Amino acid sequence: MCLNTFATSQRHEPSSNQEPEPPTLQVTTTQRLQGPRRRVRKMGKQNTKLKPETLEDLKTQTKYSDAELLEWYRGFLFECPSGELSIEEFRNIYRKLFPYGNAEKFAEHVFRAFDENQDGTLDFREFMCALSVSSRGTIETKAKMAFKIYDLDKDGYITEHEMMEIIKAINKMKSRDQTGLSAEEKTREIFMRMDKNQDGNLSLSEFTKGIKADASILHLLTSASNTG
Numbered sequence: 001m002c003l004n005t006f007a008t009s010q011r012h013e014p015s016s017n018q019e020p021e022p023p024t025l026q027v028t029t030t031q032r033l034q035g036p037r038r039r040v041r042k043m044g045k046q047n048t049k050l051k052p053e054t055l056e057d058l059k060t061q062t063k064y065s066d067a068e069l070l071e072w073y074r075g076f077l078f079e080c081p082s083g084e085l086s087i088e089e090f091r092n093i094y095r096k097l098f099p100y101g102n103a104e105k106f107a108e109h110v111f112r113a114f115d116e117n118q119d120g121t122l123d124f125r126e127f128m129c130a131l132s133v134s135s136r137g138t139i140e141t142k143a144k145m146a147f148k149i150y151d152l153d154k155d156g157y158i159t160e161h162e163m164m165e166i167i168k169a170i171n172k173m174k175s176r177d178q179t180g181l182s183a184e185e186k187t188r189e190i191f192m193r194m195d196k197n198q199d200g201n202l203s204l205s206e207f208t209k210g211i212k213a214d215a216s217i218l219h220l221l222t223s224a225s226n227t228g
Helices: 002-010 035-040 052-061 066-079 087-097 104-114 124-136 139-150 160-171 183-194 204-213 215-225
Strands: 084-086 121-123
Touching: 052 066, 052 124, 066 124, 084 087, 087 104, 104 124, 104 139, 104 160, 121 124, 124 139, 139 160, 139 204, 160 183, 183 204, 183 215, 204 215
Parallel strands: none
Antiparallel strands: 084 121
16 A cells, blocks of 8 residues: 555664664665555556656656556555545654654654645655655755755754754654753754854755765764664
């Protein structure tokens, strides 16, 4: 099923003492995307045609082939016959990813970042663009997506308050934080390393350069959902 497969494809396979990382910054293995293929064969003669122009656009915007896009489209329509994914359905994905915590607030922030036209739903294009970044994106595209999540007011900068709000939302999804740092301490640490001009704001350039230059920053950004 589309939503279950999406949740599975977003899950970082945990060790016995580790919960999955936030989906926006993790790498997903190709084999976890095989679910739609199996499910599609059971879906009968449901109308699953994708407009040629939409297919061409998605091939340009994502890293998926014609066959993969068509299969994901069939699965998407199976779970979302209206052709749209609601925020409540999206919250359910995160509830499955983090059953022992409260992931609703973080899910809302992620949904906002994925919802490009801000109409309150995710259509197939938005869904696949987000999935492509999460599962097959480069560090640059993952950083850009993460930046959109942290930039709550969409002014092109991340403030300490915005970062703290997201980290607090991530903290609610986990049972115990490996770093032992509070959201406030993590925020200060990240800004000390990333905010090169010390103006109290992180630009996309500073954010991306910081993640690429210092792997420990990425750990601070994602470790809130890891447990020891």
